[in-house]
Amino acid sequence: MANRAATVFVAGGTGFIGSRLTRYLLRSGFRLTVTGTRPQDQRLLPDGYTYLQADTTRSGDWQNALARSDIVVNLAGKTISSRWTRKEKKAISESRLLTTRRLVEGLDGKRASVLCSASAVGYYGAAGDRPLSETSPSGDGFLAELGRDWESEALKAADKGLRVILGRFGVVLGPDGGALSKMLPIYKWWLGGPLGNGRQWFPWVHIDDLLSAILYTIQRETIEGPVNMCSPNPVRNRDLAKALGSAMGRPSLLTTPSPIVRLVLGEFGSSLVTGQRVLPKVLMSSGFSFRYPDIHTALSDIIGKM
Numbered sequence: 001m002a003n004r005a006a007t008v009f010v011a012g013g014t015g016f017i018g019s020r021l022t023r024y025l026l027r028s029g030f031r032l033t034v035t036g037t038r039p040q041d042q043r044l045l046p047d048g049y050t051y052l053q054a055d056t057t058r059s060g061d062w063q064n065a066l067a068r069s070d071i072v073v074n075l076a077g078k079t080i081s082s083r084w085t086r087k088e089k090k091a092i093s094e095s096r097l098l099t100t101r102r103l104v105e106g107l108d109g110k111r112a113s114v115l116c117s118a119s120a121v122g123y124y125g126a127a128g129d130r131p132l133s134e135t136s137p138s139g140d141g142f143l144a145e146l147g148r149d150w151e152s153e154a155l156k157a158a159d160k161g162l163r164v165i166l167g168r169f170g171v172v173l174g175p176d177g178g179a180l181s182k183m184l185p186i187y188k189w190w191l192g193g194p195l196g197n198g199r200q201w202f203p204w205v206h207i208d209d210l211l212s213a214i215l216y217t218i219q220r221e222t223i224e225g226p227v228n229m230c231s232p233n234p235v236r237n238r239d240l241a242k243a244l245g246s247a248m249g250r251p252s253l254l255t256t257p258s259p260i261v262r263l264v265l266g267e268f269g270s271s272l273v274t275g276q277r278v279l280p281k282v283l284m285s286s287g288f289s290f291r292y293p294d295i296h297t298a299l300s301d302i303i304g305k306m
Contacts, residue, residue, distance in 0.1 A: 005029075006031070006070040007030070007032070007068065007069045007070050007071070008030045008031070008032050008070070008071045008072075008073060009033045009034075009065065009066050009069035009072045009073070009112075010022055010025075010034045010073045011035050011056050011072070011074045011076045011099055012035065012036070012056070012075035012076030012099070013032070013034035013035060013036060013073075013075060014034065014036035014037075014038065014040075015075065016177035016178045017075055017118075018034070018036075018075045020174070020207055021073065021075070021211050021214060022034055022049065024211045024215070025215070026046060026048060026049060030048070031048045031049075031050075032049045033066075033069060034049065034050070034051050035051075035062055035076070036051065036052075036053060036054075037053065037054075037055065039053050040053070050065070052065060056076055056099040056102055056103070057095060057102065058098075058102065059102055063106030066112075067108050067110075067111065067112075068111065069111065070111060070112060070113065071112065071113070071114050071116075071218055072103060072112050072114070072115045072157075073116045073117075073214065073218075074099065074100055074115065074116070074117040074154065076095060076096065076099040076100075077092070077095050077096040077099070077118065078091050078092050080122075092146070093146055093149070096146065096150045097150060100117060100153035100154050101153050101156075103115070103117075104153065104156045104157045104160070107157055107160050107162065109160035109161045112162060113161075113162060113163060114163045114164075114218055115154060115157045115163070115164050115165070116165040116167055116218055117150075117151070117154035117166060117167065118167050118169060119147050119151050119154075119167060120143065120147055120168055120169050121168050121170050121171075121228065121230060121276050121278045122141075122144060122146070122147055123138050123139070123147030123148065123226075124136055124137075124138065124276045124278065125138065125139015125140045125141050125143070125144040125276075126139060126140075126141065126274035126275070127139060127276050128277075129201070129277060131277050131279055132228075132277060132278045132279065133228070133279055134226040134227065134282050135281075151226070154166060163221065163224045164224060164225070165217045165218070165223060165224060165227055166225060166226040167214060168227065168228045168229060168230075169210065169230070170203035170204050170228070170229065170231065170234075171202065171203065171204045172204075172205055172207055173205065173206055173207065173298060173299070173302060174208075175306045176306065178207070180302065183244065184244075184306075187244060187248050187250045187252070188248070188250070190250055190251065192244060192245050192251070192252045192254065193245075193251075193253050193255050194241045194252070194256075195255075195256050195272050196237070196255075196272075197238075198238030198255065199236055199238065200236065200237050200274055201234050201235070201236060201237075201275035201277040202234060202235050202236065202237050202239075203230045203231070203234045203275070204230060204234065204235070205230045205231050206290075206291070206292035206301070209231070209290050209291055209292055209293075210229055212288075212291070213227070213280075213283060213288060216283070216288050217283075220286065223282065223286060226282070227280070227282045227283060228278050228279065228281065228282065228283070229280065229283070230280055231290060231293055231295070231298070232280055232284055233294060233295065234277050234278060235295050239295070240295060243295045243299055244299055246296070246299075247296070247300055247302075248303060
């Protein structure tokens with residue numbers, strides 16, 4: 001289906017994941033139409049890259065470019081790394097749900113054949129030690145409810161004949177952004193260590209493996225529906241702390257008690273001291289090969305690039 005002349009429309013293509021995905025797709029020979037909220041100098045953009053400044057939660061001219069695209073990738077959404085006030089929850093939800101709704105509205109079913117829409121492992125809620133695959137039920141809490149609603153909006157594209165991939169991302173690790181940008185300063189100041197009791201599972205993925213997984217699922221017509229895009233080897237939070245401390249040459253002994261995490265970060269903090277043991281069953285059964293399946297190898301590569 002996907003070929004080197006295809007045009008990929010990337011909603012939310014200027015963030016931590018999106019900016020890397022667009023470079024990866026350009027190197028793979030695709031043409032790109034990318035949306036973002038900030039202006040960009042068109043003279044500085046590479047060949048094959050069209051940028052549209054747009055509020056994708058609203059209908060607009062950007063939907064005309066969407067209708068001329070072969071593949072659609074939806075990465076739009078406000079960061080969840082904040083204290084979840086009622087106002088903040090509304091903004092987080094609307095940035096995802098309304099953009100996805102507008103994307104589906106703009107698809108006429110004539111040209112685009114696949115929609116790869118981001119979701120997250122928060123869909124499963126707090127599940128303890130139970131291994132979770134794509135067929136596991138959704139859980140409780142704000143992130144689980146958001147995941148269900150987000151995926152429901154994306155699945156409406158199937159009514160227009162598109163193959164819909166729901167990429168349930170783990171915590172994405174990479175240089176110069178993402179989760180590590182919040183964690184590394186703590187370790188640099190010798191203050192790193194587990195959150196809570198450290199036993200909660202941490203489903204993670206190296207940014208390079210995530211980009212490969214997105215393109216892999218787009219190019220394989222047999223894959224549709226939910227796809228866990230995370231390492232086949234989730235780790236407990238205490239083991240993540242140990243691996244990160246080792247990669248940086250720092251100790252990882254200072255534990256932050258759960259009540260303190262919840263006090264400082266509220267409901268978002270509660271999500272950090274619970275976790276999910278998520279496994280990428282669809283990717284593994286289809287033959288996908290992870291370049292960085294091990295947390296030590298992944299962190300060594302990332303820290304080395306920084």
